[in-house]
Amino acid sequence: xxxxxxxxxxxxxxxxxxxxxxxxxxxxxxxxxxxxxxxxxxxxxxxxxxxxxxxxxxxxxxxxxxxxxxxxxxxxxxxxxxxxxxxxxxxxxxxxxxxxxxxxxxxxxxxxxxxxxxxxxxxxxxxxxxxxxxxxxxxxxxxxxxxxxxxxxxxxxxxxxxxxxxxxxxxxxxxxxxxxxxxxxxxxxxxxxxxxxxxxxxxxxxxxxxxxxxxxxxxxxxxxxxxxxxxxxxxxxxxxxxxxxxxxxx
Amino acid sequence: xxxxxxxxxxxxxxxxxxxxxxxxxxxxxxxxxxxxxxxxxxxxxxxxxxxxxxxxxxxxxxxxxxxxxxxxxxxxxxxxxxxxxxxxxxxxxxxxxxxxxxxxxxxxxxxxxxxxxxxxxxxxxxxxxxxxxxxxxxxxxxxxxxxxxxxxxxxxxxxxxxxxxxxxxxxxxxxxxxxxxxxxxxxxxxxxxxxxxxxxxxxxxxxxxxxxxxxxxxxxxxxxxxxxxxxxxxxxxxxxxxxxxxxxxxxxxxxxxxxxxxxxxxxxxxxxxxxxxxxxxxxxxxxxxxxxxxxxxxxxxxxxxxxxxxxxxxxxxxxxxxxxxxxxxxxxxxxxxxxxxxxxxxxxxxxxxxxxxxxxxxxxxxxxxxxxxxxxxxxxxxxxxxxxxxxxxxxxxxxxxxxxxxxxxxxxxxxxxxxxxxxxxxxxxxxxxxxxxxxxxxxxxxxxx
Numbered sequence: 001x002x003x004x005x006x007x008x009x010x011x012x013x014x015x016x017x018x019x020x021x022x023x024x025x026x027x028x029x030x031x032x033x034x035x036x037x038x039x040x041x042x043x044x045x046x047x048x049x050x051x052x053x054x055x056x057x058x059x060x061x062x063x064x065x066x067x068x069x070x071x072x073x074x075x076x077x078x079x080x081x082x083x084x085x086x087x088x089x090x091x092x093x094x095x096x097x098x099x100x101x102x103x104x105x106x107x108x109x110x111x112x113x114x115x116x117x118x119x120x121x122x123x124x125x126x127x128x129x130x131x132x133x134x135x136x137x138x139x140x141x142x143x144x145x146x147x148x149x150x151x152x153x154x155x156x157x158x159x160x161x162x163x164x165x166x167x168x169x170x171x172x173x174x175x176x177x178x179x180x181x182x183x184x185x186x187x188x189x190x191x192x193x194x195x196x197x198x199x200x201x202x203x204x205x206x207x208x209x210x211x212x213x214x215x216x217x218x219x220x221x222x223x224x225x226x227x228x229x230x231x232x233x234x235x236x237x238x239x240x241x242x243x244x245x246x247x248x249x250x
Numbered sequence: 251x252x253x254x255x256x257x258x259x260x261x262x263x264x265x266x267x268x269x270x271x272x273x274x275x276x277x278x279x280x281x282x283x284x285x286x287x288x289x290x291x292x293x294x295x296x297x298x299x300x301x302x303x304x305x306x307x308x309x310x311x312x313x314x315x316x317x318x319x320x321x322x323x324x325x326x327x328x329x330x331x332x333x334x335x336x337x338x339x340x341x342x343x344x345x346x347x348x349x350x351x352x353x354x355x356x357x358x359x360x361x362x363x364x365x366x367x368x369x370x371x372x373x374x375x376x377x378x379x380x381x382x383x384x385x386x387x388x389x390x391x392x393x394x395x396x397x398x399x400x401x402x403x404x405x406x407x408x409x410x411x412x413x414x415x416x417x418x419x420x421x422x423x424x425x426x427x428x429x430x431x432x433x434x435x436x437x438x439x440x441x442x443x444x445x446x447x448x449x450x451x452x453x454x455x456x457x458x459x460x461x462x463x464x465x466x467x468x469x470x471x472x473x474x475x476x477x478x479x480x481x482x483x484x485x486x487x488x489x490x491x492x493x494x495x496x497x498x499x500x501x502x503x504x505x506x507x508x509x510x511x512x513x514x515x516x517x518x519x520x521x522x523x524x525x526x527x528x529x530x531x532x533x534x535x536x537x538x539x540x541x542x543x544x545x546x547x548x549x550x551x552x553x554x555x556x557x558x559x560x561x562x563x564x565x566x567x568x569x570x571x572x573x574x575x576x577x578x579x580x581x582x583x584x585x586x587x588x589x590x591x592x593x594x595x596x597x598x599x600x601x602x603x604x605x606x607x608x609x610x611x612x613x614x615x616x617x618x619x620x621x622x623x624x625x626x627x628x629x630x631x632x633x634x635x636x637x638x639x640x641x642x643x644x645x646x647x648x649x650x651x652x653x654x655x656x657x658x659x660x661x662x663x664x665x666x667x668x669x670x671x672x673x674x675x676x677x678x679x680x681x682x683x684x685x686x687x688x689x690x691x692x693x694x695x696x697x698x699x
Contacts, residue, residue: 003263003299003559003618003648004625008685030625033651053653081684081691082305131305132256132267176256176265216621
């Protein structure tokens with residue numbers, strides 16, 4: 001981070017995430033010049049273009065393979081001599097509907113959103129604590145706040161990293177590291193295209209704008225996109241399961 | 251002794267955690283020679299940005315405190331940790347003064363060399379590095395060398411921001427004086443055009459000259475200021491000197507930013523009006539003339555927990571209109587600022603990373619929490635300055651990107667080559683060096699790879 005709170009080096013874990021890339025585009029406006037994209041099938045020359053003044057590099061990252069994650073995180077931090085902002089954007093949608101079997105999508109969602117994201121988060125936290133600065137952005141979801149029958153695997157898997165991030169806030173604060181948990185509702189991306197659009201839906205740039213604002217004034221916080229979802233989330237927490245089920249089917 | 255510590259620059263922005271080490275010139279080279287970790291020297295921590303911090307790395311401070319004033323040859327030989335304050339206190343009673351002092355005497359001699367500091371007498375005496383006779387420096391392998399002016403290693407080290415190695419000892423010339431007093435002329439000037447023309451006139455007549463400038467004033471009063479020009483008194487008198495006490499005001503301040511538009515406007519108005527329209531030949535003490543801010547210990551805490559940015563640029567001769575535009579830009583912005591300085595530079599010394607260029611230098615302090623207004627104002631001003639062939643002072647910088655330094659310092663490539671020869675394994679590093687691409691890319695934390 002520089003004196004103005006602008007991140008110079010940004011790493012996106014799950015670098016092909018549309019939301020992750022939208023955040024990078026926003027951060028470039030604030031002076032980000034070095035970007036590491038942690039992706040599956042990393043290329044020596046990244047095809048991503050965030051502007052003429054930005055150097056983009058790719059690092060091999062398999063969010064569904066926890067054993068390989070520490071190496072990937074280390075490589076991301078070493079690529080530009082450190083990371084100012086780490087964006088945890090890897091995600092898998094999981095099964096759509098109320099299937100109960102351990103289908104491949106369910107396994108993938110649990111593995112990527114839960115185990116992979118948590119391991120990545122812990123590795124990033126350890127490195128940032130050592131150097132005493134940095135911001136971790138965890139792309140969570142309103143689904144992590146209150147599980148719904150229609151996407152309970154996704155919600156449950158997202159809630160693991162969400163809760164871990166909340167717990168890390170107090171651990172990392174004395175070291176000068178902040179954690180931003182982002183809980184959007186329905187975000188219009190290619191990943192979510194198969195799911196019916198929900199109320200309060202936004203596009204990726206709306207999420208990016210909110211994250212940009214949070215990073216400019218670094219302190220640990222939970223942000224909802226759009227902000228009205230904070231109220232919706234609070235209401236959902238209070239509703240009985242039967243009502244949630246009925247709402248989910250309507 | 252090693253301890254983990256949170257450190258920032260004098261601007262108190264972007265703190266990081268470092269491994270803090272203290273040692274002497276006898277012990278430190280051995281430790282560095284046996285180490286494969288990253289190192290950085292830190293003196294008094296008066297660089298405003300991230301020049302003296304290294305996240306997760308070893309930040310070493312020397313504690314030798316050796317100083318010899320050689321009255322016969324008129325030079326001082328000291329360990330790098332000795333402060334300008336201590337040199338002045340030892341030299342003045344012997345009839346000497348430091349060749350160059352910045353606005354604070356609380357900088358180390360090692361830091362003075364590393365930043366190639368300038369003072370109110372740059373138009374007359376050049377930078378501190380211009381008076382250095384030799385330097386002893388520990389390179390990246392832990393080997394100590396003596397560097398002489400003219401060698402490429404010396405030229406890269408003076409102004410090299412501590413990235414060529416650890417400066418352990420310095421020999422520099424002093425200037426003779428016969429009195430501990432300064433004879434000072436003060437002028438209150440009502441606008442930028444008058445301020446600049448008066449400064450040009452006074453430069454030829456005085457060894458020291460500097461102006462406080464109000465960059466918040468507008469209209470006819472745009473760039474009004476108070477100009478002080480002085481010389482050492484030529485009347486022989488007892489050479490008494492004692493470092494004045496520092497009031498620990500900073501620690502008493504609340505942890506909030508007290509610098510806002512209302513407080514700075516009021517301060518600027520008061521400061522300008524309290525200055526005499528014209529006062530000639532006033533006797534002032536050395537601290538009063540050179541180091542007025544040192545009386546207020548911890549004044550950097552005025553800006554609260556977000557800290558502040560000191561923006562110092564220089565624009566070359568022939569680009570006076572750019573300076574006008576820079577001052578106008580500050581004036582039009584809503585950014586509060588009081589501690590601002592305008593000064594003329596004499597010719598530069600040609601060292602690759604030495605800041606001064608023949609022309610004007612403007613220093614403006616602003617709270618770092620200015621948000622997008624501050625960001626866009628700085629971006630606009632920086633483009634103006636770089637387009638005009640100007641540059642930024644690295645000892646003050648805390649936010650620039652590599653492209654700005656590449657443009658401002660055309661010899662940067664040559665400097666990098668010498669630096670890499672002196673430190674092939676990249677042991678010497680700083681956050682400034684990483685941010686501006688001055689050093690090769692390193693692993694994030696040594697020993698963590």
